[in-house]
Amino acid sequence: MSNATREPAEPDVVRISGLHFTWPGRHSFSLTIENFSVSRGERLMLIGPSGGGKSTFLSLLAGILTPQRGSIEILGTDITRLSGPARDRFRSEHFGIIFQMFNLLPYGSVIDNVLLPLHFSKSRRERVRRTGKPEVEARRLLEHLGLEPALISGTSAASLSVGQQQRVAAARALIGMPEVVIADEPTSALDRSRQTDFLKLLFANAEASGSTLIMVTHDESLSPHFSRVVRLDDIAQTMREAA
Amino acid sequence: MIIARLAFQSLRNRWLTATLTVLAIAFSVMLLLGVEKIRNGARDSFANTISGTELIVGARSGSLQLLLYSVFRIGNATNNITWQSYSDIASHPDVAWIVPISLGDSHRGFRVLGTTKDYYEHYRFRGGNRIEVASGKLGEDLFDTVIGADVAAQLGYKVGDKIVIGHGLGSVSFLEHEDKPFRVAGILAKTGTPVDRTVHVSLEAIEAIHVDWQSGAPVPGQTVSADQVRAMDLKPKAITAALVGLKSKLAIFRVQREINEYPDEPLSAILPGAALQELWGLVAIAETALAAVSAMVVATALLGMLTMILTALNERRREMAILRAAGARPVTILGLLAAEAGMLTAAGVATGTVLLYAALFILRPILDREYGLNLSIAPPTTSEGLTLAVIVLAGFIAGLVPAMLAYRRSLADGMTVRI
Numbered sequence: 227m228s229n230a231t232r233e234p235a236e237p238d239v240v241r242i243s244g245l246h247f248t249w250p251g252r253h254s255f256s257l258t259i260e261n262f263s264v265s266r267g268e269r270l271m272l273i274g275p276s277g278g279g280k281s282t283f284l285s286l287l288a289g290i291l292t293p294q295r296g297s298i299e300i301l302g303t304d305i306t307r308l309s310g311p312a313r314d315r316f317r318s319e320h321f322g323i324i325f326q327m328f329n330l331l332p333y334g335s336v337i338d339n340v341l342l343p344l345h346f347s348k349s350r351r352e353r354v355r356r357t358g359k360p361e362v363e364a365r366r367l368l369e370h371l372g373l374e375p376a377l378i379s380g381t382s383a384a385s386l387s388v389g390q391q392q393r394v395a396a397a398r399a400l401i402g403m404p405e406v407v408i409a410d411e412p413t414s415a416l417d418r419s420r421q422t423d424f425l426k427l428l429f430a431n432a433e434a435s436g437s438t439l440i441m442v443t444h445d446e447s448l449s450p451h452f453s454r455v456v457r458l459d460d461i462a463q464t465m466r467e468a469a
Numbered sequence: 470m471i472i473a474r475l476a477f478q479s480l481r482n483r484w485l486t487a488t489l490t491v492l493a494i495a496f497s498v499m500l501l502l503g504v505e506k507i508r509n510g511a512r513d514s515f516a517n518t519i520s521g522t523e524l525i526v527g528a529r530s531g532s533l534q535l536l537l538y539s540v541f542r543i544g545n546a547t548n549n550i551t552w553q554s555y556s557d558i559a560s561h562p563d564v565a566w567i568v569p570i571s572l573g574d575s576h577r578g579f580r581v582l583g584t585t586k587d588y589y590e591h592y593r594f595r596g597g598n599r600i601e602v603a604s605g606k607l608g609e610d611l612f613d614t615v616i617g618a619d620v621a622a623q624l625g626y627k628v629g630d631k632i633v634i635g636h637g638l639g640s641v642s643f644l645e646h647e648d649k650p651f652r653v654a655g656i657l658a659k660t661g662t663p664v665d666r667t668v669h670v671s672l673e674a675i676e677a678i679h680v681d682w683q684s685g686a687p688v689p690g691q692t693v694s695a696d697q698v699r700a701m702d703l704k705p706k707a708i709t710a711a712l713v714g715l716k717s718k719l720a721i722f723r724v725q726r727e728i729n730e731y732p733d734e735p736l737s738a739i740l741p742g743a744a745l746q747e748l749w750g751l752v753a754i755a756e757t758a759l760a761a762v763s764a765m766v767v768a769t770a771l772l773g774m775l776t777m778i779l780t781a782l783n784e785r786r787r788e789m790a791i792l793r794a795a796g797a798r799p800v801t802i803l804g805l806l807a808a809e810a811g812m813l814t815a816a817g818v819a820t821g822t823v824l825l826y827a828a829l830f831i832l833r834p835i836l837d838r839e840y841g842l843n844l845s846i847a848p849p850t851t852s853e854g855l856t857l858a859v860i861v862l863a864g865f866i867a868g869l870v871p872a873m874l875a876y877r878r879s880l881a882d883g884m885t886v887r888i
Contacts, residue, residue: 290793311798318796325794328787333482334475342475346796398795 238299239406239438240264240287245296247286257282259296259462264438266405269429271449272442274458280442283458284408287440288321289313301405318346322399322437324409329395332384336373339383340364340397343404350402360401367397371427388415389424396428403435411443425451476805479788480812483781487813490774494817497770498860499825501763502853506829508756510836510844512749515541517843518662519712519741521593523721526550526558526728527710529735533751536744539570539710542580542663546572549707554734558711561727563720566591569708571675574646576634579620581668583675583708589615591714594662595843601658604628608654611674611699615655617665626653634668634678646678649695661837673703713738767860771867774813778806778871782878789879802879803872810868814861822849822857 241263248256257279264270274280285291286298289305292313297304301320305313322343330339341360344351354363368378371393377386383394392412399407412428413421425448432439441452449455458464480487519540527535528548537543559567568591571583589600589607605628608615616626626632630653635645651670659665677698693701715724721740728738789802829846836842849857 314796314798323794331475331788331791333478338475343795
């Protein structure tokens, strides 16, 4: 279980055990997860109230934060045992990340924003090259995610609407077919009909690239779209000390 | 390359503050280099004021004082040297030529210099240039005068004008030699040396206007008219200093020693170059202070840049989080910000250098004409290049401060995008 070697036939993309995390410096919030796993190809929805540790959980998963105790195995690699730079590389190779909002570098072009992860990840870069030029792949993804072609070239990211920006963010998360896509309330800034549209496109594209999708939200009404729905409270104990 | 492009685009997104920062650095660099250029130009101008003269002889005094009053018309002589001493030096076998100088009177703020025709023959400036007559001629009559270019320009004189010489050196003379007016016979071409600010007359003329004076004032009832004076023996009894040229440079120190040990009168012979060195030693303190001030200005500009980057840092936390999520290491973020500071400083240094050379190009003729300051338009020297490199390095290092801050924040923020 604690073996950090990678097994090719690993059915679980994520396997967490004995995890404990406290924000360094301020002991007001801690998160403990005894056991939790996600299988390959799952579309997992994680529900929790605002400020309930959802973002902390995703940061741990992506290796941006490291727990004080326990192991987080991603694709068979215990990322808690990796050095900082190795974790950064691991994240760029295997994760696509979509934030709640403000996903894009406002001054960069749409295409540059999508291509950004390829700069940091060799394997994703090579995967894209196999199908053609990176720009072409970025364009294809953007069109598949429903961004009008006129908006793709020549516009800076800042001139897009919130919904359009989220589509660009999704294309960035998916480019180079990373194994895991994690999304932090990506639809909360969209209205109801657009939320469904966005999720459908996101799922279709994640499926096409074989990515496992983990999304956190506080909006339970979206649950019918997911293959599994988990409440953060059910898998984790969170503790908040009175200030 | 996408990171470099994004770094550049990020800067372009903040173009106004970035441009102002670059300009602040550019101006400071311009000041720093400009001070250096002017310093060197001023030194050159001083050094170029007199050339070809091996020794300057005057009454015993400090060598700097002698140099300043005889060549730069600054300060006064402590004493005169007798005509006898002058003649003795002139007849020394090693002496090729000697030019007597008599100072002490002035015309409306400009010094009057009594000398001989040899002065125009032997005086050299800027590595061998001779004094040229721009209009008129050197003058033959006792009461002819030849004026420098600045004298003519500032007082509006032209050839043929009558001028009166004042006694003493104040810009307003209370005693004037008004009974013996001079005629402007010639106007000299601009030299960029104190010659431009000098009224030249003959040694005999100096003697003539003082013939009826005693102890610095006209003797009442003993006026000698200008015509009467022409008939008198006007051989000077004393002069202020003399410029000496030698037949061989090898004899310089021997002749200098002989003059310094002249038994009949306490004399000083100095080497103009050595006296100038003494002058540099004196002004070095002021130059250092000036350089220190310029360095402070550069430091201030770099601090301004630091402020600009730090101010933008808060707005850029999102940018950092996005880069981190895409897989950027904290080191990349560190490098990004340090590179930004380096880029801004390098742009500032480049702009400043270009601006300086543009300014030099435009101002050079004006400075040369108005102040005799000959600035050379040469590529930056090694030491200047080194200074510029140090500034860029300093900017880069200064950039590490916000970079470290962003680094630590990006570690602490994790994936949360704080706005």
